[in-house]
Amino acid sequence: MVPVIYDDWRHVPLERKDLIWEAIKQRFTLDAENRSYCMSTVGRLWRSHKTRLRRIIDCCKKQEIQEYEVKTSLPYTGTRRGYARLENDMKMKSAKPSSVVRVDVWMKTHTKELPLIATDMIFNGITLMIAEGVFGKMNVPDFYPSTLFVHMPKDRTRMCLISENMKALRQKGIHVAEIKCSEFSLTPNLLCRVPGLSQSISQGLFELIHEKGFIDQNTYMRNDGHATHWKEALKERKTLLSETNELIPHIQDELNLVFAYHDIHLTNL
Numbered sequence: 001m002v003p004v005i006y007d008d009w010r011h012v013p014l015e016r017k018d019l020i021w022e023a024i025k026q027r028f029t030l031d032a033e034n035r036s037y038c039m040s041t042v043g044r045l046w047r048s049h050k051t052r053l054r055r056i057i058d059c060c061k062k063q064e065i066q067e068y069e070v071k072t073s074l075p076y077t078g079t080r081r082g083y084a085r086l087e088n089d090m091k092m093k094s095a096k097p098s099s100v101v102r103v104d105v106w107m108k109t110h111t112k113e114l115p116l117i118a119t120d121m122i123f124n125g126i127t128l129m130i131a132e133g134v135f136g137k138m139n140v141p142d143f144y145p146s147t148l149f150v151h152m153p154k155d156r157t158r159m160c161l162i163s164e165n166m167k168a169l170r171q172k173g174i175h176v177a178e179i180k181c182s183e184f185s186l187t188p189n190l191l192c193r194v195p196g197l198s199q200s201i202s203q204g205l206f207e208l209i210h211e212k213g214f215i216d217q218n219t220y221m222r223n224d225g226h227a228t229h230w231k232e233a234l235k236e237r238k239t240l241l242s243e244t245n246e247l248i249p250h251i252q253d254e255l256n257l258v259f260a261y262h263d264i265h266l267t268n269l
Helices: 014-027 032-069 081-094 103-106 158-173 197-212 230-236 249-261
Strands: 125-131 146-151 175-178
Touching: 014 032, 081 103, 146 158, 158 175, 197 230, 230 249
Parallel strands: 125 146, 146 175
Antiparallel strands: none
16 A cells, blocks of 8 residues: 555555555554554554565565676676666766767766776876785776786795786786795894994894804794894893883884895895
8 A cells, every 4th residue: 555666654645544544443443542552553564564675576586687697798797776876866966968879878887997907098007016815806998008916936826826826817918927925044244224223233243142052054034033032132232222111113124125025125136
C-alpha cells in the first residue's frame, strides 16, 4: 500500500497513512490512542522492506556488472549512482555544461582514473623511489611516461614487484630503467657525516661496532641499524656518548643507510 518511491516514512502523504490506519482497524479492535504506536510499527516494517529490496537489487546489479565485464574489454568503472546523476555532476563541474554529452558520460564510466602520481599532467619521465608495486593496482595507459625505479636489492619483496612492473611497462612499449642502491662498508670516519659528530667519536663508534661483531670482516653491517643492538653497547662505553645525546637518532639513520634495506640517501645514487 506504500510505494518504495518515498525516501522517508515522514514523506508519505497523510491520506495514504489514513487508509493504512483504516485497514488496520478493520482487522483489529483499536481506538485512536493506539494509532501512533501502530503507524510507527508500520513505518519500521516499511523501512525494513526497502532495505531487503535494496539488497536484492544491488546483488542483481553486481551480477550484471560482473557478467558485462567478462564480455567486454571496457569494464564499467562508475558508481551505482547512475548515468543521469553522473551527467549532472559533470555539467556542474564543467565551464561549459552544454558541451557535456552522453558519450562523455559513457567514457567516464568506462575509464579507470590514473593515480595521483600522474593526474596533473602527462610527464616526460617519472622516478619512483622505494616503489611499492603500484602498477598492480592501476590501469597503465599506453601514454604512461618513461619510468625510473630506484630501489634496494636487499628488499627482495619489492625487488620482485619492481621486476614484474618493469616487464609490464616494457610490454606496452614504455621505456623503463632502474637504479639499485646497494649496501656499502662502514669506515672509521663515515659517521663524521653527522653534523656535530667529531672524528674521534666516529672512530670510537666504529671500534665499538667492530668489537661487538655488528660488522663482518669486510666492515659491512650484518643487520640494519634498527636490528643492531649498538645502543645497548654504547651504554657500556659511557666515554663516547650518553644514551640521551641528540645525535643518537642521526647515527641510527646512518647505520640504516649503510645496510641499505629501507633507507636511501643521495650518496647512494
